[in-house]
Amino acid sequence: MRRIGVFICHCGSNIAATVDCAKVAEAARGFPGVVYSADYKYMCSEPGQEFIKAAIAQEDLNAIVVASCTPRMHELTFRKTLANGGLNPYLFEMANLREQCSWVHTDKEKATVKAIDLVKMAAAKANKNEELTSSTMPVHKKALVIGAGIAGMQAALDIADAGHQVVLVEREPTIGGKMPMLDKTFPTMDCSACISTPKMVEVAQHPNIELLAYAEVTEVKGFIGSFTVQIRQKAKYVDHDKCTGCGLCETKCPSKVPNEYDLGLGQRACIYKPFAQAVPNKPVIDPLHCRKLVDNKCGLCAKVCPTGAVNYQDAERLFTDTFGAIVMATGYDLYPWEEIYGEYGYGRFPDVITGLQFERMVNASGPTGGKLKRPSDGQEPKSVVFIKCVGSREPAKAKGYCSRACCMYTAKHAHQVLDKIPDAAVYVFYMDVRAAGKAYDEFYEATLKDGAVYLRGRVSKIYQEGSKLIVKGEDSLLGRPVQVTADLVVLATAMIPSQGSRELAQTVGFLPDLDGWYQEAHPKLRPVETPTAGVFLAGACQGPKDIPDTVAQAGAAAAKVCGLLSKSQLETNPMTARSNPAICSGCGLCVAVCPYKAIQLISLADRDRYGKRINRTVADVNHGLCQGCGACTVTCRSGAIDLQGFKNNQILEEVDALWR
Amino acid sequence: MALMTEANWEPKVLAFCCNWCSYSGADLVGLNRMKYPENVRIVRVPCSARVNPQFIIRAFQRGADGVLVAGCHPGDCHYSTGNYYTRRRFLVMKRLLEFIGIESQRFQARWISGAEAVKFRDTVTKLCEDIKALGPQRKLRDQK
Numbered sequence: 001m002r003r004i005g006v007f008i009c010h011c012g013s014n015i016a017a018t019v020d021c022a023k024v025a026e027a028a029r030g031f032p033g034v035v036y037s038a039d040y041k042y043m044c045s046e047p048g049q050e051f052i053k054a055a056i057a058q059e060d061l062n063a064i065v066v067a068s069c070t071p072r073m074h075e076l077t078f079r080k081t082l083a084n085g086g087l088n089p090y091l092f093e094m095a096n097l098r099e100q101c102s103w104v105h106t107d108k109e110k111a112t113v114k115a116i117d118l119v120k121m122a123a124a125k126a127n128k129n130e131e132l133t134s135s136t137m138p139v140h141k142k143a144l145v146i147g148a149g150i151a152g153m154q155a156a157l158d159i160a161d162a163g164h165q166v167v168l169v170e171r172e173p174t175i176g177g178k179m180p181m182l183d184k185t186f187p188t189m190d191c192s193a194c195i196s197t198p199k200m201v202e203v204a205q206h207p208n209i210e211l212l213a214y215a216e217v218t219e220v221k222g223f224i225g226s227f228t229v230q231i232r233q234k235a236k237y238v239d240h241d242k243c244t245g246c247g248l249c250e251t252k253c254p255s256k257v258p259n260e261y262d263l264g265l266g267q268r269a270c271i272y273k274p275f276a277q278a279v280p281n282k283p284v285i286d287p288l289h290c291r292k293l294v295d296n297k298c299g300l301c302a303k304v305c306p307t308g309a310v311n312y313q314d315a316e317r318l319f320t321d322t323f324g325a326i327v328m329a330t331g332y333d334l335y336p337w338e339e340i341y342g343e344y345g346y347g348r349f350p351d352v353i354t355g356l357q358f359e360r361m362v363n364a365s366g367p368t369g370g371k372l373k374r375p376s377d378g379q380e381p382k383s384v385v386f387i388k389c390v391g392s393r394e395p396a397k398a399k400g401y402c403s404r405a406c407c408m409y410t411a412k413h414a415h416q417v418l419d420k421i422p423d424a425a426v427y428v429f430y431m432d433v434r435a436a437g438k439a440y441d442e443f444y445e446a447t448l449k450d451g452a453v454y455l456r457g458r459v460s461k462i463y464q465e466g467s468k469l470i471v472k473g474e475d476s477l478l479g480r481p482v483q484v485t486a487d488l489v490v491l492a493t494a495m496i497p498s499q500g501s502r503e504l505a506q507t508v509g510f511l512p513d514l515d516g517w518y519q520e521a522h523p524k525l526r527p528v529e530t531p532t533a534g535v536f537l538a539g540a541c542q543g544p545k546d547i548p549d550t551v552a553q554a555g556a557a558a559a560k561v562c563g564l565l566s567k568s569q570l571e572t573n574p575m576t577a578r579s580n581p582a583i584c585s586g587c588g589l590c591v592a593v594c595p596y597k598a599i600q601l602i603s604l605a606d607r608d609r610y611g612k613r614i615n616r617t618v619a620d621v622n623h624g625l626c627q628g629c630g631a632c633t634v635t636c637r638s639g640a641i642d643l644q645g646f647k648n649n650q651i652l653e654e655v656d657a658l659w660r
Numbered sequence: 661m662a663l664m665t666e667a668n669w670e671p672k673v674l675a676f677c678c679n680w681c682s683y684s685g686a687d688l689v690g691l692n693r694m695k696y697p698e699n700v701r702i703v704r705v706p707c708s709a710r711v712n713p714q715f716i717i718r719a720f721q722r723g724a725d726g727v728l729v730a731g732c733h734p735g736d737c738h739y740s741t742g743n744y745y746t747r748r749r750f751l752v753m754k755r756l757l758e759f760i761g762i763e764s765q766r767f768q769a770r771w772i773s774g775a776e777a778v779k780f781r782d783t784v785t786k787l788c789e790d791i792k793a794l795g796p797q798r799k800l801r802d803q804k
């Protein structure tokens with residue numbers, strides 16, 4: 001039998017002014033199972049908690065109801081009081097008399113009647129509460145970081161510097177992501193490669209970081225503390241242990257294809273490093289274009305390699321490892337504007353390029369050696385038009401969100417054109433200038449002073465006339481159409497989640513938001529965590545952002561990972577679903593609704609009613625993965641699954657009590 | 661319990677609120693000292709998807725005059741997808757209740773975020789007013 005103690009809190013006058021606390025306490029004595037009740041000025045205070053502890057001992061109580069503020073405030077406080085008083089902390093229930101009664105009502109008599117009801121419900125539930133115990137699970141002190149842009153590199157370095165092992169997986173042949181592709185970075189205009197390539201080297205040399213470039217995550221099982229992850233190392237066709245990175249093979253390779261790293265503006269060999277400072281600084285063979293691999297001709301690279309590192313027989317490798325935490329840092333891609341922007345020529349005009357192509361072009365180590373040239377004829381452009389929000393803030397056509405970095409990088413580009421070509425004319429078509437960041441607005445103002453002409457309005461059409469591009473748009477401040485003759489047009493295209501990121505999220509076990517960005521667990525209070533425990537977010541994979549924000553977020557994610565890895569064991573939340581195999585019919589409906597992949601169908605050895613051995617399929621809940629939402633309980637036809645702490649009979653007791 | 665007479669009848673409305681959004685929305689009403697009728701009793705559940713249609717039938721059987729199920733907005737569920745199940749379940753549930761003769765105002769499923777104190781207050785206030793106009797629920801009630 002339960003011996004329930006009920007404690008009514010006055011909360012000073014917060015409750016007592018509108019609810020007759022003594023009367024509620026007196027009424028409580030008549031509820032089933034209640035053997036003791038009292039009211040007190042401040043239940044949560046030190047003496048208040050002592051009062052509860054003393055009553056537990058004196059009255060031999062084995063369940064407690066505190067009627068005070070919202071459980072979101074003090075449930076944990078009182079659970080600890082119970083534990084200190086020698087009771088299981090889950091033999092506790094709270095009635096919310098403050099936020100949901102005294103503060104929202106004025107009529108004391110009616111509020112008191114309601115308060116009595118609320119306590120009655122809590123006592124009824126307490127009557128059915130059971131002892132729950134958390135179990136512990138081990139934490140594998142190793143982190144996995146997926147994606148090695150500036151976000152992934154920063155997170156990996158911070159975790160590794162704290163003394164934990166990190167595996168960093170990057171799908172491209174080099175780490176670095178977009179940052180080393182950039183020429184200079186706003187607002188300080190420091191050379192991007194000068195600040196990112198040393199980080200790349202630091203990552204490669206860090207004793208606690210194992211770098212897996214040209215690799216992908218293919219499978220994730222398990223849960224916080226122990227994720228079992230399968231990683232696929234793609235075939236490089238070059239033995240990196242033997243290769244010295246001399247680069248001879250690259251110079252001898254006779255087949256050339258457009259270089260992805262230069263976004264088609266330059267060429268590369270089929271045995272290649274994406275760029276000169278790539279890390280690892282050793283080549284891979286492009287199996288789709290290499291003549292040896294495609295039709296078994298050539299083989300020149302193997303012949304010239306001084307160390308015999310080229311291996312055309314190389315194959316991909318799969319291996320598994322176990323991690324305590326995962327950081328997602330897969331970054332962004334750019335909107336495929338060619339597919340829908342017919343008015344800008346569907347990508348048919350060679351002199352309409354994207355901002356990232358512009359970066360490669362102004363970059364001294366890029367395909368043009370830092371010279372601004374029209375892709376069509378190699379001439380220096382004298383009139384350059386920039387168009388912002390191509391794909392961003394266009395809900396009807398592309399994406400509704402703002403890509404956040406474009407206002408600033410367009411100002412940077414405008415400044416760079418004026419810097420490199422002093423007699424050039426620069427026009428920027430914009431909707432708004434969003435320069436909200438430290439020293440950002442000043443940077444934009446400086447670009448205006450440099451002589452960039454900002455025209456507020458959209459561009460409706462671009463067409464070719466001879467060697468020139470005619471850009472037609474609107475100046476919405478003057479309310480009239482404008483037409484600019486341009487040599488080069490640069491589009492600030494929207495950031496979108498990186499290719500394959502949705503599938504990767506599914507593999508890891510969480511859902512992206514409607515635009516495909518990785519959803520944080522809470523937009524304000526848990527910005528670097530996903531809803532899946534143990535999986536964290538860094539950088540542009542969570543939403544468009546610039547480098548300072550990316551690095552800050554990566555550091556925050558690393559701090560969370562370090563917090564997790566500093567424990568050797570994790571306490572699990574005992575309020576999870578339990579399945580009763582005796583009545584489970586194995587239909588699997590619960591498996592489908594579980595957002596955490598926490599339920600599995602397993603085979604159970606049993607006997608049928610004639611005593612014959614049979615195998616039955618039943619649902620099995622993984623308590624490490626289950627977060628206790630209870631969606632499964634409602635789908636269960638046979639009522640085999642129930643949620644600890646919110647069992648069917650506990651909730652029904654609350655309902656019944658109201659009309660008892 | 662003696663049945664209330666028509667004259668002093670006050671409706672009793674049961675509200676199932678998810679812990680993360682609607683329950684905290686209800687808390688915020690209090691924090692802002694907004695007022696709503698005393699007829700509402702809230703049951704806290706982890707997620708609106710935890711609310712079994714059986715709970716609603718039971719509430720009506722015991723004598724509830726109205727029932728509200730409130731959860732996070734679609735897309736905002738703390739458990740990512742729970743409220744989508746709620747939405748589908750209670751669409752069907754609502755039709756069933758109407759079919760057996762429960763006035764549609766008596767059962768509501770609503771999305772109320774932790775920030776929407778005003779929406780919580782307005783929703784329950786309207787619910788109580790509607791139900792007062794309808795009178796006691798007798799259709800499913802055990803004690804007629």
Ligand SMILES: Cc1cc2nc3c(=O)[nH]c(=O)nc-3n(C[C@H](O)[C@H](O)[C@H](O)COP(=O)(O)OP(=O)(O)OC[C@H]3O[C@@H](n4cnc5c(N)ncnc54)[C@H](O)[C@@H]3O)c2cc1C
Nearest residue numbers: 147149150151171177178185186331332355539540546547
């Ligand atoms: C034209 C342009 C100019 C810019 N200029 C500036 C500037 O001047 N200053 C500034 O602050 N910001 C600037 N930015 C923004 C900046 O590029 C981003 O803030 C930054 O690159 C984000 O870093 P990230 O690591 O999150 O993403 P990324 O740089 O995109 O890196 C992601 C990495 O993850 C890898 N990856 C993706 N999917 C997988 C997978 N499934 N498995 C393994 N690896 C994967 C990718 O290959 C990549 O290496 C600019 C952006 C553009 C488009």
